[in-house]
Amino acid sequence: MPAPAALEGLRVLDLTHSTFNYAGKLLAGFGAQVVKIEPPGGDPIRHQPPFQADQPNPETSGRHLHMNTGKMSIVLDLDAPADVAQFRALVPEFDIVIESRGSGYLAARGLGYDDLRALRSDLIMTSISHFGQTGPYAGYVGAEIVADALAGYLNLTGEPEFPPVKCFDNLVEHQSALQAAVGTMVAVTARDATGEGDYLDISATEAAMFLLGGPAQTFHWMGMKAKRNGTRLLFSAPDTFYPSCLRPCLGGYVHVHTNTRYPDLMGVLMEQDELNDPEIMATPTAHADRIDELMGRWLMQHDKFEVVRLGQAMRLPFTEVLTPAEIAVDEHLKERGFFVEIDHPVAGKVKQPGAPGMLTGTPWETRRAPLLDEHRNEVLKNG
Numbered sequence: 095m096p097a098p099a100a101l102e103g104l105r106v107l108d109l110t111h112s113t114f115n116y117a118g119k120l121l122a123g124f125g126a127q128v129v130k131i132e133p134p135g136g137d138p139i140r141h142q143p144p145f146q147a148d149q150p151n152p153e154t155s156g157r158h159l160h161m162n163t164g165k166m167s168i169v170l171d172l173d174a175p176a177d178v179a180q181f182r183a184l185v186p187e188f189d190i191v192i193e194s195r196g197s198g199y200l201a202a203r204g205l206g207y208d209d210l211r212a213l214r215s216d217l218i219m220t221s222i223s224h225f226g227q228t229g230p231y232a233g234y235v236g237a238e239i240v241a242d243a244l245a246g247y248l249n250l251t252g253e254p255e256f257p258p259v260k261c262f263d264n265l266v267e268h269q270s271a272l273q274a275a276v277g278t279m280v281a282v283t284a285r286d287a288t289g290e291g292d293y294l295d296i297s298a299t300e301a302a303m304f305l306l307g308g309p310a311q312t313f314h315w316m317g318m319k320a321k322r323n324g325t326r327l328l329f330s331a332p333d334t335f336y337p338s339c340l341r342p343c344l345g346g347y348v349h350v351h352t353n354t355r356y357p358d359l360m361g362v363l364m365e366q367d368e369l370n371d372p373e374i375m376a377t378p379t380a381h382a383d384r385i386d387e388l389m390g391r392w393l394m395q396h397d398k399f400e401v402v403r404l405g406q407a408m409r410l411p412f413t414e415v416l417t418p419a420e421i422a423v424d425e426h427l428k429e430r431g432f433f434v435e436i437d438h439p440v441a442g443k444v445k446q447p448g449a450p451g452m453l454t455g456t457p458w459e460t461r462r463a464p465l466l467d468e469h470r471n472e473v474l475k476n477g
Contacts, residue, residue: 099125100456104282107184108165109193109200111137113238113267114222115161117192117274122164123449123458129188129473130165131181133172136466137162146441152466153440159463160446163436167464168473172203180474181205185213190278194222197232207293216291218281222274226297236298238264245302250309254322270301340415341386343393347415348401350389364392436462 104126108118115130115137122128130137139161140152152158170177172195182205185191191210193200200206207219221227224236231244239260242248247266252259274296281292309320325340339351368374368388374381393401398414405412416424422445427433434448449458 097456099459100453101126104190105129105188106190106192107131107181107188109191109195110222110271111194112139113161113264114194114271114274115139116268116271117220117222117278118165119161119163120272120275120450121190121192121278123460124453125456125459126190128165129184129469130162130167130464131172132167132169132466134169136169140466151440153438159438159441159444162463163446164459164461165464166469166473167467168470169467172200172205178203178205182210182213184473185210185217188214189218189282191217191219192222192274192278193220196223196235197221197225197227211291214291216285216289218278218285218291218294220274220278220281220294220296222270222296222298224298226300227295231299238267238298241266241270241298241302244299245306246309247302247305250306250320250322252322258322266298266302266305269305270296270298273301273304341390341393343401344395344397346398346417348393348398349413349415350393350401350405351411351413364389434460436460438462439465 101121102125104121106118106121106126106128108115108128108130110118118128118130136152137158140155140158141150142155142157143150144156145151146154146156170181172178172181201209207217207221210219211217223232224241225231225234239248242260243258245266248258248260250258251261274294277294277296281294285291340347340349368384374385378385396404402412402414414420421427422433432448433445436444436446438444444462446460448460452458
């Protein structure tokens, strides 16, 4: 008999949208029953590309199929009093409410934490927003790039001579959803010990600041303002850089991580006498541009897999920059069973990333994303 899932028995009402859906996905994957409450027409994520066969369909959005795995779906219009009453009727049967509707939205409809706690005294409620529920910005409409900018993260990405560059996808929203899931489980643990529920206020802008790491501390401790370094790593002294670590090569890109052994080893590897110059070996950071130039000539004569093979043979931490097609057939991920195939009634067989972490005793399960309003009768009857 298979072991019960880690969160089996835990029931969650999920009112999140966009990438904030990731919080409920994590709880569902570890065994919680997560019921996604969608507005009429469905969560906006259902209408975001990519779509199967490039044909818009709320059931085949790639983002929905990934972000809502393992959840159930019902449609409730929280602007309609009858549907608000149905939602309130569900609350006593659920342990957790996770939402991202924005500061004041639920409270204005009689669904704030104090309202819902009156229906279930030990309720745990987690609100995710771009700015938090309090403060001067609480009422503002946010977005991923806004959180990136206000947190200072955007100021650090890109080449120093060009404007800032946004990172791919919604990393900050992912981070805030992850913090929401972790915080929610801390509250569950506390409730098990005390019998008391809790309210969690998660701000995406503050979550982004957790990604800053060193730059934030060097400013607070030393007054030093971090700058955009592009693909170069900052050395111990301000404005002193290693040569670039992400470089084009024949047919792709490679990560050629630099360290204090860089000039002499690369000189041997590339057979370029100039890189064995004692001055370059003694002060590589002072000759970063020249090293980049010489390295670039050599890299364009070799593909990334050859570069990595030669570099790693010399104990240099080189890495291929893989494309999606190469990731899909990566032997390491294949052996670990990372990708799983799910059969969806509309999209058909869909390959998905599996567990974000492996629990051996209570394993993760990746189940398909729901159809819109698929579980209405089941949930409302049981609620």
